[in-house]
Amino acid sequence: MNIIASSTSRPTARALTAEEKHEIDHEMTLYPDKRAVGLEALKIVQKHQGWVSDESLMGVAEYLGMSAHELDGVATFFNLIFRRPVGRNVILFCDSVSCWIMGCDRIKEHISNRLGIDYGQTTADGEYTLLPVPCLGDCDRAPVMLMDGEQHRNLTAEKIDQLFAQRALNKEASESK
């Protein structure tokens, strides 16, 4: 566990923000045991901070009255809790069987070439992280990926090009405002 291994100066718990606490408090009303909201709390922190740092993890553990090791056991169990920084956009690319049959490997290569990243990596500008994900439940419209809360279906190399070109344009436009 990287709380101990990763640094010479030991991380300390980060005080959770009022907003984070407010949302976690709401979750606590839904379960008879506050330890049960560990995953929800981690998701709330990740929503606000982008990922779950050691400091955040310790902050949540303290708030829920459980040990950081125990909570990290939960955090590391789940594919979608990020214990390392990720890009502003996480691309969850389905690599399961129906998408594989429909040629997702080639689409993945195309994305990797275009963005210059492999699975688990983040682009130098911090914009994108590419991750594999099991079946996204859209197998009849394979290949499929999830980005920005939107499912992109029936992917082709051309669609990928259009999508990222459009996003780059949108970004330029919003930055020049």
Add this chain to the structure above:
Amino acid sequence: MTDRPLTRNIDMSRAPFDIGQYRAAGGYGSVEKMLKTMAPGDVLDLVKNSGLKGRGGAGFPTGLKWSFVPMGDNAPKTKYLVVNADEMEPGTFKDRLLMEGDPHLLLEGMMIAAYTIQANTAYIFLRGEYLRAEKLLQNAIAEAHNKGLLGKNIQGSGFDLEIILHTSAGRYICGEETALLNALEGKRANPRAKPPFPQVSGLWGKPTIVNNVETLCNLPGIVNYGIEWFKGLGLGADAGTKLCGVSGRVKNPGCWELPLGTPIRELLEDKAGGMCDGYALRAFLPGGGSTDFLLPQHLDLTLDYDVIGKAGSRLATGTMIVLDDRTCPVGMVGNLMKFFSHESCGWCTPCRDGLPWIDEIFQRFEKGGGLESDMQVLTDHLEYLGPGRTFCALAPGAMAPLGSALRHFRDDFHDHIHGGGCPWQR
């Protein structure tokens, strides 16, 4: 009456019905009827006699499952209903359709199940990636609350029910019902030893029922129209309809509600339009990634639990994955093995160590470097990871496509081992 009770309100080209539209179409009528005229035991008998089997994969009779929950004055006051909406089986895309297409139908079904076992709290355990379903369900729960269909003393019946939506964060094993309970309690999602069964000691040690989304969506129809109607929907031995999907190189991939007992050929050829031009059917997994391959000779079998079982596979989730003649069967099974290896929870040794070993062998098959002796290693694993050898059904599920592939695709394995890697141009 309807012959498509699960999907009659579903039209994916528009937003799902809000509560007003849903009620106008007869929605929540079963709950009103139940609360006014039926005791919990009456509903239990009805569901038992309807022949409804679980649609989550195992096909266990729903009424029988419920009958193990302690009832009466001496039963624990706190009980739970949990909806298994963790759909993550590779190639499975049916519960998503129900939740995005008609969220109120699931809530209506949940109310019936909760009332029958007298549970006052129900959790929906939803897959974290299903963001649209999350929004729609959250909204539907709020609507039902506003209309007094959830909360305290529902419609003056004295029955209380709260429905709480829990979203997960991506781990296939959470779909296993006891692992799911650990996940809901905030623990690592390892499966639990059975017995005790969840019906007696489940969530936080209380009697708990875990049912699949599609299973619960069958309940309103059964309460509304009765046993004879439900049985009459099926064409063969099994009662009711089933969501059936087809993915792979077919002309019109998709998901349809069909009577149980429909011939597989009808699903594949009439609904899915047959194979894409230039492709022929080589084999198929009838019910998701954890089922045994069936062959073209099985196309005239019917979609019935026992019929598919006798042919050596399982109907399971009812979502068929098609292998065509231009896709490498060894690569397809390798893809599944990578998935199972990654998703093993690590609780028991055969699964934790065996699946990565199998995965490594398939990687060598692909790149070149496969050995004849690997075939024996794979065959041995069918036994080590077979039913009864592991804590949960993930490992035996993984062995289903592997074992059947070793039987049906011997020559393809041989070509990989002796041809220096995968001979298919992908």
